[in-house]
Amino acid sequence: MNKKEKVLEIIRRLEKRYPDVKTALNFKTALDLLVATILSAQTTDVNVNKVTEKLFKKYKTVYDYANVPLEELQEDIKSINFYKNKANYIKNLAKVLIDRFNGELPKSMEELVSLPGVGRKTANIVLWNAFGINEGIAVDTHVKRISKLLGLTENTDPEKIEQDLMEITPHELWGKLSHLLIMLGREICKAKAPNHKECPLNDLCPSSRI
The missing domain is CATH 1.10.1670.10 (Helix-hairpin-Helix base-excision DNA repair enzymes (C-terminal))
Structure with a gap:
């Protein structure tokens, strides 16, 4: 064989x-999944799902993430490992999505990995689970x-x-x-x-x- x-x-x-x-991360939108996947680095999906249950009710668009004070976002995800770095990534990528992609999540590997905190693994998870795309x-x-x-x-x-x-x-x-x-x-x-x-x-x- x-x-x-x-x-x-x-x-x-x-x-x-x-x-x-399918992914064990809970999400409703592609943005939800991107945020959850970033949060999941070096922690369990169970922990992430506990945090995002409240997080996704508060933050529904990229503008919510972009406009919230960094300290407030950090507080909302503080039970996650490396929460300060991850909060920075999420805020910065929200700004990039607004500035470069009109607030929409791109659907290509090249564009996704250009976002702060997004590598190929994260991009692949989002593309397949949210868009059904195999890149x-x-x-x-x-x-x-x-x-x-x-x-x-x-x-x-x-x-x-x-x-x-x-x-x-x-x-x-x-x-x-x-x-x-x-x-x-x-x-x-x-x-x-x-x-x-x-x-x-x-x-x-x-x-x-x-």
Whole structure:
């Protein structure tokens, strides 16, 4: 089985286990998702969802984020790791969206990564979950670790891993692959205690035989 065949089999099996896979972050608008994804760096989605439950009722447009005093926004998200930096990113990107994009969220990778605090992972999450656009594969810690365990990449740099996965995965499945691997990492293939017996990819994973 070559890598292209292997990744299709991985997706087929994981789709059976996670038929309605999507981001665990709660959102109603693309702006909501962008803010939530920025907040999610180095913290859990559960923590983010607790904060955004109130946050998204208060901040509904880019103008709300742009006009609020920085200290007030920091206070609203202070239970999140690195909240001061993240508040800065959110305020600055809101201003950029107003100045350069008429307050609308762009729908391309190039434009999204030009926003403060937005890298390829965040852009990929927003593009696929909010717009159904596949421009790349979001590589978080789960995707990075599991794709290497499965022998899909030898790289450790997220952008190189993304390129490796894009080469072997059908374009229309890029967004789905990322979220399937994330679900597997959260439920079964945990870094400290992987549950090989319950893993649907057991026979495809070299690490299960170590």
